[in-house]
Amino acid sequence: MSATTPAPAVQRSAAPVVEVRDIGKSYGPVNALSGVSTTVNAGEVTCVLGDNGAGKSTFIKILAGVHTPSEGELLLDGEPVRFSSPRAALDAGIATVYQDLAVVPLMPVWRNFFLGSELTRGVGPFRSLDVKEMKRITYTELDNMGIDLRDVDQPIGTLSGGERQCVAIARAVYFGARVLILDEPTAALGVKQSGVVLKYIARSRDRGLGVVFITHNPHHAYPVGDRFLLLNRGTSLGNFEKSEITLGQLTSLMAGGAELDSLAHELEREMGRDSSLVQQLESEAERLPDVVGEAGTRARE
Amino acid sequence: MTTTDIVTVGNRPRLESRPLRKILARPEIGALVAALAVMLFFSVYTSNFMTLSGAGVWLESASTFGIMAVAVALLMIGGEFDLSAGVMTGFTALIVGVLTSHYGLNIWVAVLVSLVAALAVGALNGFLVMRTGLPSFIVTLGTFFVLAGIDLAVTKLITGQVAIQGMTNVPFYDSVQPLFGSSIQIGGGTFYVSVLWWFLATILATWVLLRTRAGNWIFAVGGQLNSSRQVGVPVLKTKVGLFMTTAGAAWLVGMISLFRTSTVQANTGVGQEFIYIICAVVGGCLLTGGFGSAIGAALGALIYGMVFQGITFAQWDTNWLRTFLGAMLLLAVFLNHFVRTRAGGAR
Ligand SMILES: Nc1ncnc2c1ncn2[C@@H]1O[C@H](COP(=O)(O)OP(=O)(O)OP(=O)(O)O)[C@@H](O)[C@H]1O
Ligand SMILES: [Mg+2]
Numbered sequence: 214m215s216a217t218t219p220a221p222a223v224q225r226s227a228a229p230v231v232e233v234r235d236i237g238k239s240y241g242p243v244n245a246l247s248g249v250s251t252t253v254n255a256g257e258v259t260c261v262l263g264d265n266g267a268g269k270s271t272f273i274k275i276l277a278g279v280h281t282p283s284e285g286e287l288l289l290d291g292e293p294v295r296f297s298s299p300r301a302a303l304d305a306g307i308a309t310v311y312q313d314l315a316v317v318p319l320m321p322v323w324r325n326f327f328l329g330s331e332l333t334r335g336v337g338p339f340r341s342l343d344v345k346e347m348k349r350i351t352y353t354e355l356d357n358m359g360i361d362l363r364d365v366d367q368p369i370g371t372l373s374g375g376e377r378q379c380v381a382i383a384r385a386v387y388f389g390a391r392v393l394i395l396d397e398p399t400a401a402l403g404v405k406q407s408g409v410v411l412k413y414i415a416r417s418r419d420r421g422l423g424v425v426f427i428t429h430n431p432h433h434a435y436p437v438g439d440r441f442l443l444l445n446r447g448t449s450l451g452n453f454e455k456s457e458i459t460l461g462q463l464t465s466l467m468a469g470g471a472e473l474d475s476l477a478h479e480l481e482r483e484m485g486r487d488s489s490l491v492q493q494l495e496s497e498a499e500r501l502p503d504v505v506g507e508a509g510t511r512a513r514e
Numbered sequence: 515m516t517t518t519d520i521v522t523v524g525n526r527p528r529l530e531s532r533p534l535r536k537i538l539a540r541p542e543i544g545a546l547v548a549a550l551a552v553m554l555f556f557s558v559y560t561s562n563f564m565t566l567s568g569a570g571v572w573l574e575s576a577s578t579f580g581i582m583a584v585a586v587a588l589l590m591i592g593g594e595f596d597l598s599a600g601v602m603t604g605f606t607a608l609i610v611g612v613l614t615s616h617y618g619l620n621i622w623v624a625v626l627v628s629l630v631a632a633l634a635v636g637a638l639n640g641f642l643v644m645r646t647g648l649p650s651f652i653v654t655l656g657t658f659f660v661l662a663g664i665d666l667a668v669t670k671l672i673t674g675q676v677a678i679q680g681m682t683n684v685p686f687y688d689s690v691q692p693l694f695g696s697s698i699q700i701g702g703g704t705f706y707v708s709v710l711w712w713f714l715a716t717i718l719a720t721w722v723l724l725r726t727r728a729g730n731w732i733f734a735v736g737g738q739l740n741s742s743r744q745v746g747v748p749v750l751k752t753k754v755g756l757f758m759t760t761a762g763a764a765w766l767v768g769m770i771s772l773f774r775t776s777t778v779q780a781n782t783g784v785g786q787e788f789i790y791i792i793c794a795v796v797g798g799c800l801l802t803g804g805f806g807s808a809i810g811a812a813l814g815a816l817i818y819g820m821v822f823q824g825i826t827f828a829q830w831d832t833n834w835l836r837t838f839l840g841a842m843l844l845l846a847v848f849l850n851h852f853v854r855t856r857a858g859g860a861r
Pocket of ligand 1: 240243244245263264265266267268269270271272429
C-alpha cells in the first residue's frame, strides 16, 4: 500500500461541522487507529470504508463520545472538543445509529422512537407520557421519510431490518441531529432494502445533515458519498473527494489489489498451482486496475 | 432477549389485526382466564367460598402476596430478580418490633426507620448488581441469607426469643395500627385495609409502567440494556429504583403483617420470595425481562389467595397448595412457550 499518509482536509470557506485531525486510539497495547483525518460538512455524506477490523467502529466511537481519542484532535464547528460521554456528543448534535440500532425489540415503535427523550404533560407527580402526541409525531416523521407504517403500536422487532434502520435514522433526524453517524446500516440487508436505506441517507443529507456512513461495500458508498475515507488495519489509505476517485478505483483500493496478489502466492505455495481457489484469486487480482499509487498521489495534491 | 421472544413479537402484529386478537395478545390474559376458572371451581365446589365472609378471607390472603408480586413484576420486567424480597418483610417488621418494645423508640419513628433501612438494603442490592455486573439472582441470594441470619440472631440476642410479642402495649400502637392492620365488616365478611393497599399498588404500578417515563425505562432496561444506555436512558437510576421499590413494598407488607397480628416471628417471609416470582410469571412476566404486567401479577396473587383459602374451605390437606403452585407455574410457562413456538412454526 503506497498512500498511508492521510490527505489534508479540503479547504472550505465555512468550517466543517466536524473535523478530525490525525486522530488515533489504542486499546492498551493494541493500536486500533492512528493518524486518521477527515471532515464532515453539512449536507454532505462522508463515507468510511474498510475491511473487518480496519478500525471503522473505533473511529465512529470517537466521534460519538464513546471513546476519547488517545491522539489527535476533534473539532466541532472549528473549535476543539472532547466528548466525555455519548450523551455529550448527542447534546452537541452528533447522533449515532449503531450496528445493533439501539432499539428494544419488544417495545412498540413509538416508544422506541421517543425512548430516553419521552414527551410528557402535567406537572409534578402527575407528569405522564403524552402518548397521543408521541404516536402522532412518530407516524408523521416516519411518513416524512417515506415509511408507511400501518401501526406505530407494533413492537419494533416486527419490522424488517431496513424499516428498523429507517426508524433509527428518522429518530436521529427528529431529535435535531446535525451529524448523523451510521455504522454499517446496510450490512445485514438485501439489495432492495439497502437501496431504501441509501435513499434515506440521501434524504437526510438533503435536509442539511452531515452524514458519516460506515460500510465495507463501495457500491453502497459511491452513489451517496461526497467524500471517502479509506481505512486499513487502523491507518488511513487516503481521504478522497468524490471528484478524485472513481468507483473502480475505490473498489480496487478497498479490495487491496496487492494484497490479493500476495494471498494468491501464499496459497500457491501451500496448495499448489492448480488449486482452483488460487487461480480464482489470481484472475481477480489481475482484473483489478492498479490505481493505488495514482489515486493516493492525486489526493495529496 | 432470546430468539423465541423475537418470534413471539414477530407474530404479534398479525395477531393484533382484530380487537379480539389484540386483547388475547396482552400478557395478563392467561392469568385472567385462570383466575376466573379457579373462582368458578371453588364457588361451585364449596358453599362458603363465594360469600362475603369467604371473599374477605381469600382477598386478605391474596393482598400481601399481591403487593409483593406487583413490585417483583416491575423488577422482573426491568430484567432482575430479588430473592431477598421475602425475608425483607420479616426484617422490616422486626426492626419496628425491637426498636419499640425493647428500646422504647416512638413507634412512628420506628416505622420510618424501618422504611429507611429497607430502602437502603434495596439500594445496596441495586448497586451491587449494577456495579459488579453479576446476576441479581446471586447477589440477592446473598443478601437473602445475610438478612435471614440477622433476623434470627439479632432478635434472639436482644429479646432472648425468636419472636416479638405484646406490640399492643407499645405507646401509640393504636395510632399506627389502623393504617396497616384495620378492617371493616361488610355483610358478615371482614375486609382488611391491606386489600386496599394491594389495589392501590396495582393501579399505581400499572400507571407508572404504561404512562410514565420511568415505565418506559423499565421496559427498556429489561428488554435491551445496551440499547437503553445508548439512547440515554438512566439505566443505573432505573434499576436501583426498581430494587428500592421492591424493598419498599416489602416494608409495606412487613408493616401490614406486624399491625394485623401484633406479633412477628424471626423467620417471617423466608421462602415467600419464590411465590412472588411465581405470581409474576403466572401473570405473564417473561423471565428474560422486558415484558409483563402489574395487573397480571396481581391476578397471579389473586389465584394464589383463592387456591390457598379454597383448599381450606374444601377441607383438603393444605400441603397440596405447593403442588398446585408448582403445576400452575409449569402450566403458565408451557403455555407461554407453546404459544411462541407454535406461532413461530406457523410461518
Ligand atoms: N475494546 C477493544 N479492546 C481491544 N481491542 C479492540 C477493542 N475494540 C476494537 N479493538 C480492535 O481494534 C481493531 C479495530 O476494530 P473495529 O471494531 O474498529 O473494526 P471495524 O472496522 O469496525 O471492523 P468490522 O467491520 O468487523 O466491524 C480490531 O483489531 C479490534 O480487534
Ligand atoms: Mg464495526
